[in-house]
Amino acid sequence: xxxLPEVETVRDGxxxxxxxxxxxxxxxxxxYSVRRHGAGPLDFAGRLTGRTLEAAVRRGKFCWLLLGDDExxxxxxxxxxxxxxxxxxxxxxxxxxxxxxxxxxxxxxxxVDQRTFGHLSVQELVGTSDGAPGGAGSELAAVPExxxxxxxxxxxxxxxxxxxxxxxxxxxTGIKRALLDxxxxxxxxxxxxxxxxxxxxxxxxxxxxxxxxxxAERVLAGARDVMSQAxxxxxxxxxxxxxxxxxxxxxxxxxxxVYGQEGRPCPRCGTPVRRDEFMNRxxxxxxxxxPRPRHGRW
Numbered sequence: 001x002x003x004l005p006e007v008e009t010v011r012d013g014x015x016x017x018x019x020x021x022x023x024x025x026x027x028x029x030x031x032y033s034v035r036r037h038g039a040g041p042l043d044f045a046g047r048l049t050g051r052t053l054e055a056a057v058r059r060g061k062f063c064w065l066l067l068g069d070d071e072x073x074x075x076x077x078x079x080x081x082x083x084x085x086x087x088x089x090x091x092x093x094x095x096x097x098x099x100x101x102x103x104x105x106x107x108x109x110x111x112v113d114q115r116t117f118g119h120l121s122v123q124e125l126v127g128t129s130d131g132a133p134g135g136a137g138s139e140l141a142a143v144p145e146x147x148x149x150x151x152x153x154x155x156x157x158x159x160x161x162x163x164x165x166x167x168x169x170x171x172x173t174g175i176k177r178a179l180l181d182x183x184x185x186x187x188x189x190x191x192x193x194x195x196x197x198x199x200x201x202x203x204x205x206x207x208x209x210x211x212x213x214x215x216a217e218r219v220l221a222g223a224r225d226v227m228s229q230a231x232x233x234x235x236x237x238x239x240x241x242x243x244x245x246x247x248x249x250x251x252x253x254x255x256x257x258v259y260g261q262e263g264r265p266c267p268r269c270g271t272p273v274r275r276d277e278f279m280n281r282x283x284x285x286x287x288x289x290x291p292r293p294r295h296g297r298w
Contacts, residue, residue, distance in 0.1 A: 002077045003061060004153055004187030005230035010083055011063045011137055014056035017085045018065070018109055023048045025103040033099035033113060036074075036146070037121035047122045048073065048102065059135035060153045060186025064144050067122070074123045074144040075111070081118025084110045121146075132158035153187035154224040155231075165216045168208050175211065175219060176204035176283060188223050192230070194259045194284045196223030203290045204276075204283045210293075229255065258284040 002010075026045035028034055037044040053073075055066040063083075064072040075083060086092050086108035093101075100111040100120055111120055123144035128134050134143040136156070143150075152159040164185050168178050178184055179193040188196070197204055199222030202215060211219075233255070257267050262275040266286035276283045 002081070003189035003192055003227070004058075004155065005192075005227050007058055007061050007063050007077065007187075008136065008155075008231055010077070011056045011058040013085070014053075014063070014065065014083065014109075015137055018053050018104065018107075019056060020052065020054075021104040021106055022052045023050065023102050024105055025049060027101040027103070028099075029101070030099040030116070032116055033111060033118065034120055036076075036119045044120070044122060047071070053104075055138040055140070057135045057137040057140075059143060059147055059156070060150050060182055061189070062135075062144075062147045062150060064123075064147075066125075066138060066140065070125045070142070072123055072125055072144050074121050074146065076119055078113065078115065078117030078119065080115040081111065081113040084112055086110060130158065130160075150182050151184055151186045154185060154220060154227065155187070159185070161220065164220065165213060168216055169211055169213065171208045173208055174204060175202060175206045175208050176278065178208050179219070179223060180279075185220070187227070190281050190283075191256070191259045192223055192227050195226040195257060196220075198222070198258045198284075198286060198290060199226060201289050203285060203292050204278065206293050258286060260284065 026048045028041040028045060031041050034041050034044045051067045053065045054068055057064050057066060062074065062076055064074045066072050075081070084092065089103060089108050091108070092098065092110055095110070095112055097112050097114045098110055099113050099116070102109040111118070123146060125142040126145050126148050128141045128143060131141050133139045133141055167184060171178055176193050176197060179188045179196070180190070194204070196219060200215070200218040202219060258273050261273040261284060263272050265271065266273055266289060269286065269288050271286050271288040274285050274287050276285070
């Protein structure tokens with residue numbers, strides 16, 4: 001699933017390529033891809049047609065395009081969603097996974113989604129609880145209503161990190177579960193949780209209520225650093241499912257220390273990386289650098 005660096009790469013591409021353009025027409029080719037738009041596909045198309053795309057904004061893994069009049073086109077990429085900018089309506093029109101197409105006054109914006117977990121919707125904006133800008137890409141202190149419960153992310157200058165650290169250490173859960181909880185801190189998924197914990201030298205099952213504050217600080221710093229580096233390289237891509245708005249894949253996967261590296265030597269100590277099942281996914285650790293705690297929580 002695209003995480004913060006991948007979604008930020010998409011947001012940045014949208015900001016550079018579609019802002020100021022007007023939506024001339026909307027084609028919904030798969031109703032399920034606009035399932036979160038409660039009034040249905042026809043209303044979705046009607047509320048977008050004639051609107052101008054004013055700003056591209058991101059919080060955590062959510063991205064939206066401001067439309068004015070206190071509304072936004074909200075996108076969640078799910079497992080395989082892509083927002084692709086085309087130069088003409090002829091380009092990509094026969095793509096087998098094209099779900100929604102926005103015909104603009106200068107080009108086309110396509111939502112392509114192979115696994116169909118992603119979705120688009122037009123949503124009303126609500127004010128942020130702290131009065132600060134809603135996310136990267138805009139100074140407007142508002143977010144789409146479905147994003148109002150999503151916490152700020154580790155690259156957000158308005159994040160209250162002290163409050164995050166306090167909340168994290170007050171919970172009775174494992175540290176990786178805490179990192180994946182988007183109501184605590186957003187944008188971190190499976191890849192960057194594993195990489196951040198490796199940098200912090202902590203096991204994913206370490207109980208948050210047993211962590212000293214410096215340990216919790218190391219975890220957040222590790223996750224922030226690895227996401228910043230991934231963002232600089234365009235995100236992480238293992239196949240053709242994640243691409244930016246121009247169709248280019250990210251390549252941070254070449255720099256991963258433990259995620260997806262089962263059996264390969266840890267870059268720090270040479271111990272073979274271990275893979276465990278975790279929340280119907282996987283967790284990758286170095287058994288030597290990240291010893292399992294005697295009393296941990298999954």
